[in-house]
Amino acid sequence: MNEKDRHAIIFRFVLTLLVILALNFFLPRMMPGDPFSTTSSDVQGEDIVVMTEEQREYYISYYGLDRPLPEQFLVYLSNLVQGDLGQSIYYKMPVIQVILLHLPWTILIVLCATALSTVAGVLLGTLSARNRKHGSDRLMMTGLIGFAEIPSFLLGLIILLIFGVYLRLFPLAGAVTPFAHYTSVLDQAGDIAYHAFLPVLTLSLAQLTGVYLLTRNTLITVSTKDYIRTARAKGLGEKTVWTRHALRNALLPVVTRTGFMIGMLMGGAILVESVFSYPGIGSTLRSAVVGRDYPLIQGILLVVAVSILLCNLIVDRVYARLDPRAAD
Amino acid sequence: MTTRFISYTQNLQILSFFRDMFYHLGKTFSRFSTEGKIGICGVSLIILIAVFAPLLSGYPPEKITGKSLEPPSAAHLLGTDELGMDIWAQICYGARMSIFIGLAVACIAGLGGGALGILAGYLGGAADQLLMRTVDVLMALPSFPLLVVISAFMGPSIANVIVILVFFSWAKPARISRSQTLSIKSNTYITAARNFGAGPCYLVRRHILPEVLPILFVLIISITSYAIIAETGLAFLGLGDPTSKSWGMMLHYATGFRSIYFTPFWQWWLLPPLFALIFLLLCLAFISRDLEQVLDPRLRKNGGA
Numbered sequence A: 001m002n003e004k005d006r007h008a009i010i011f012r013f014v015l016t017l018l019v020i021l022a023l024n025f026f027l028p029r030m031m032p033g034d035p036f037s038t039t040s041s042d043v044q045g046e047d048i049v050v051m052t053e054e055q056r057e058y059y060i061s062y063y064g065l066d067r068p069l070p071e072q073f074l075v076y077l078s079n080l081v082q083g084d085l086g087q088s089i090y091y092k093m094p095v096i097q098v099i100l101l102h103l104p105w106t107i108l109i110v111l112c113a114t115a116l117s118t119v120a121g122v123l124l125g126t127l128s129a130r131n132r133k134h135g136s137d138r139l140m141m142t143g144l145i146g147f148a149e150i151p152s153f154l155l156g157l158i159i160l161l162i163f164g165v166y167l168r169l170f171p172l173a174g175a176v177t178p179f180a181h182y183t184s185v186l187d188q189a190g191d192i193a194y195h196a197f198l199p200v201l202t203l204s205l206a207q208l209t210g211v212y213l214l215t216r217n218t219l220i221t222v223s224t225k226d227y228i229r230t231a232r233a234k235g236l237g238e239k240t241v242w243t244r245h246a247l248r249n250a251l252l253p254v255v256t257r258t259g260f261m262i263g264m265l266m267g268g269a270i271l272v273e274s275v276f277s278y279p280g281i282g283s284t285l286r287s288a289v290v291g292r293d294y295p296l297i298q299g300i301l302l303v304v305a306v307s308i309l310l311c312n313l314i315v316d317r318v319y320a321r322l323d324p325r326a327a328d
Numbered sequence B: 001m002t003t004r005f006i007s008y009t010q011n012l013q014i015l016s017f018f019r020d021m022f023y024h025l026g027k028t029f030s031r032f033s034t035e036g037k038i039g040i041c042g043v044s045l046i047i048l049i050a051v052f053a054p055l056l057s058g059y060p061p062e063k064i065t066g067k068s069l070e071p072p073s074a075a076h077l078l079g080t081d082e083l084g085m086d087i088w089a090q091i092c093y094g095a096r097m098s099i100f101i102g103l104a105v106a107c108i109a110g111l112g113g114g115a116l117g118i119l120a121g122y123l124g125g126a127a128d129q130l131l132m133r134t135v136d137v138l139m140a141l142p143s144f145p146l147l148v149v150i151s152a153f154m155g156p157s158i159a160n161v162i163v164i165l166v167f168f169s170w171a172k173p174a175r176i177s178r179s180q181t182l183s184i185k186s187n188t189y190i191t192a193a194r195n196f197g198a199g200p201c202y203l204v205r206r207h208i209l210p211e212v213l214p215i216l217f218v219l220i221i222s223i224t225s226y227a228i229i230a231e232t233g234l235a236f237l238g239l240g241d242p243t244s245k246s247w248g249m250m251l252h253y254a255t256g257f258r259s260i261y262f263t264p265f266w267q268w269w270l271l272p273p274l275f276a277l278i279f280l281l282l283c284l285a286f287i288s289r290d291l292e293q294v295l296d297p298r299l300r301k302n303g304g305a
Helices: A002-031 A035-042 A052-060 A069-081 A095-130 A135-148 A152-166 A187-223 A224-234 A237-274 A281-291 A294-323 B002-031 B033-053 B053-057 B087-123 B127-140 B142-154 B158-169 B171-185 B188-195 B200-237 B245-256 B271-295 B295-304
Strands: none
Touching: A002 A069, A002 A294, A002 B127, A002 B142, A052 A135, A069 B002, A069 B087, A095 A135, A095 A187, A095 A237, A095 A281, A095 A294, A135 B271, A152 A187, A152 A237, A152 B127, A152 B200, A152 B271, A224 A237, A237 A281, A237 A294, A237 B142, A237 B188, A237 B200, A281 A294, A281 B245, A294 B142, B033 B053, B033 B271, B087 B127, B087 B142, B087 B158, B087 B171, B087 B200, B087 B245, B127 B171, B142 B158, B142 B200, B158 B171, B158 B200, B171 B200, B171 B245, B188 B200, B200 B245, B245 B271
8 A cells, every 4th residue: 555545545444533523423413492491392391491691601602613614623623622512401311421321232142243244244154155056055145145135233133032032041132130149240241242242143144244254365366376276286285275375365354344344234234233222332322313312312313423434444454464465 | 181180190199109119118117126126116106195185194294193102003003102293194294395395306307408418519618627626626525514504594494405416316317318428429420410410419419319318318317326315414414494393303203302213203204204204215226236137238237337
């Protein structure tokens, strides 16, 4: 990757980030009405706060809404840099705290699903590429491609209905057993794994096909290369040829894919978590949507979007390190 | 006499046009794989259900026509939901919703994006640069989280959902039709045609469109499934049009019902929209996979642009 490409990638990253920030900033300001009328009508029952003109003006200048938009945008940016995402209406605490409370659960299932689907996809892909003249390959391919067409949250609903409702093997909601007393750390880890199993399974299945197809196709391309023939001609065993020579070269695109996958899974986790009522930021987003908790919705968008963008940026950089051809 | 003669030949022309069309359609159909044929039949079935929903449903979908949460019976084929509305009727009318949103988004985004792409590719220069940078940014944006936020702020209505989905899906057709236009433009026969005095309109109509349209058609089908999935996802989160009975809204109400998993209600309330959606999406996927190979063998070689 030359200097120019790197600049182009970073330029695109910054531009995309700015678009997201601008959307986040301007959307609420484009809405009809003003924040004071909603705050006052939100109060239920008798004590509706009617603001006098003086109070209104005081609050408008207090929140800086009388200043020009570019200045407001700068204030918004500087608040963001300081980690101030506003106050959640429902939780009555800073948005950043609500997110930090729920983000670890999302990260947990996303990372587990990434690892699981990468390992399983590479294994199945290798198996399929080696047996590509047999019926088993065709069967596996048709089956997995069919799987890939079902969106992850519908797949999650089916998995929940089969394993949680019909077979009653796994819990229907939550990340830990409520009010549980653990005798050891191992016990606690077991409980967390037990609750995370179905969401992780769903997310992994949704990404499995991509990794599988990529591994299979690159392996098939690589296996026609001259150095594979050379390796065979040297008298190396079939196993060594496949693992040391073919797979090693075929894994490069898989690494790139894994990075993008983390980003996609963050997006997919929003819906899958809601299906399993898993307390990550996805479920928080659903309850924020239902409760019209706009600052929280915006904060979650920002965190998810920025992490997806960062993953893609890191992938671009890591790829340059891994592939010497891309570096020059 | 002459007028009758003309109308007679016109009739013949129209007849032969239809005969050719059916012939081509039949030929195309026979080139599909078994899965592709299943896909076409399945999608046609759902379109028929959507079109004849008032005849098939038996009940209006938004009227209370039975007791709350009745199991399936002769009166209510798939039972009723918690308000006593017929579920089979909701499935029929929900098909309208999904098909309409999917096709509307896909046609606007596919044809509009395609037109922009052809224009940019044909004109080149600053317009092209501007469009491509916009497309770059749009394709880098994480679409689902943004969809959620924008539709949360714009308020739930079908028109808003369509506008937002179009906004997020025109980039791909624009990029692909631009690159196709560029590669066609560099051919010598275009230079030859231009030397013979062909104008831009003629070149686009005669040389560029026939090459780009098949690819756009494949893209339109994949955008249709994207739009259906996105609409369902939004509705599932509670961002659908509350007055509409789309399949996503049915999932939203059913999964939002307290203790649905501890009662047998999910069997007739949750399963029908779930299976309907999966069936429709699988059929669309079969069709687009086959179309890629039937209409454009080059896509197979390039691995999808």
